[in-house]
Amino acid sequence: MDSIVTLTMNPALDITVAAEAVRPTEKIRCSRARYDAGGGGINVAKIAHVLGAPVSAVFPAGGASGDLVARLVAEAGVPCRRIDIAEPTRESFTIDETDTGLQYRFVLPGPRLTASEQAECMDQLRAEAVSAQFVVASGSLPPGVPADFYQRIAEVCVETGVRFVLDTSGAGLQHVHCGVSVLKASVRELRECLGRELTTEPEQLDAAHELVDSGRAEAVVVSLGAQGALLVTPTESRRFDAIPMRAVSGVGAGDAMVAGITVGLTRGWSLSTAVRFGMAAGAAMLMTPGTAPCTRADTERLFEIAEEPVEVAVVSA
Template sequence: MAAPTTPGTGSSIVTITMNPALDVTTDVDLVVHTDKMRCSPARYDPGGGGINVAAIAHGLGASVSAVFPAGGPIGERVAALVADAGVLVHQVAIAGSTRESLTVNERSTGRQYRFVLPGPTLSADEQSDCLALLRSAAAGADFIVASGSLPPGVPPDFYQRVADICSESGARLVLDTSGAGLHHITSGVFLLKPSVRELRECVGRALLSESDQLDAAHELMARDCAEVVVVSLGGDGALLATADADYRFPAVPVPISSGVGAGDSMVAGITVGLSRGWPLDEAVRLGIAAGAAMLMTPGTMPCTRDNIEGLFAVAPKPVDVAAVTF
């Protein structure tokens, strides 16, 4: 396959999560309004895009650290859970309290309800502290992963500032974000991983076909927003757009338990593959397997290395989209 390769030493990945959360997951027989609903005992996991990526990357054997702001008792609990998972913690203390997110699984129907709070407002000094800590952690790192939403108070060009730090340090930036954080990227991203919805919102038009989606990906590349783009297609797999060729990756069919964290798991798999020096197509295939493994996992529980590697072994090879021209 002609997909380009990425040099890597197999060493450190650093993630940054600007809006971490304590993910609370519980089950209930039926979700109804007004009445009290008696829930099962809750499960607590550290959450937020980059933190999720770090946990899965660590599980795959990568050397990984996580930069994030955290405040209050909830923030301390998130930091402790991240450390307990074996990830090196770089915590910025903030005045506000870290948010909680609630996932409720309805046993009678199999439906899942997710309640996501906005998070604390970060001051300018707290934002600067996060960037300073990232700059320090990025020294010697192969990849920086910036993932997740931006909390109140953080300007929409924040991820461009992260990209600038990566350019200074020589680390390659993998970015997974949406909305204003994506709109304000102008340079410095190695790999961008939008969903079709995020890509559609970014270019401002309907993307009804595979050709439309690849056109939009190449439009971002032509703007120098990213060197390569991986478009997540959910249950249909993914597309990889590069300067030389484009590839379609079929999904790995699995029984779905929960969709929470599947995109973050995909990013983790891709980044770990790249850090091992794998070709892009193999790294994306590992990402597809990691995302599928997360779909099989209940609630916010991390998927396992055995599940990821088992699915990677049977994941279909990508198809060269030779008919698409640009």
């Protein structure tokens, strides 16, 4: 039995290189490339595995890039259910500029999935979910997949009695209206979902409570990057300070946070404690190159020094 099953509808072959400087029209001489299996749910699965949770990954993959993604997932020790698709899996490209420490990320839209390929993804997810505690869906929806796909996943989770953790954006988030146990969103994703600026903490808390009060999610975690995170449930509003960290790469930190939260919940921890563990995993992820998973030792060490959250008041508009 897997405690966690992840779904990645738009996986990617993540390619990371370093270069002295990125300039227009010039040839950019790069270091040897690093290849990682990427996409939200795959990243979550890799990190959950490192953190000691039984986990499996469900994802569509096609072409040579899809073959490599599937092989890299298997080499990471994560059991997977691959759904073969006709079009090739997308590639994502990251350049770390050594002169400035800046990072440039180029993300492609992904393959177009047919109706039968989408149905197979749903069937495979349902088969895995019946023996899991949590389903985690993370990442964007590829072309051809309807905007309500994650809502349909939520309904599968309700039917099978498994808790659903969601981390997505755009139309995929806007069309979710019920069935989510924990929703992780950035301020940008909240802003796009609700159509408001959300520049202040009270506005961000109010927006998260709006999602909870409307029944779209039982709890909302708002990631704030260097400013930490917020947790909102029907009965609490808490602020978590960020763990000070010098970043090597920001790729996958949000996925690590989701993995840490979910792993914490499988251990029977309170949601607040699980979020603190998720923040430790996210901070540990900043220390790794590309989308290489953080280590369990780093995560546990940072968890020990992470500060307890502070209860904050909500001021509704």
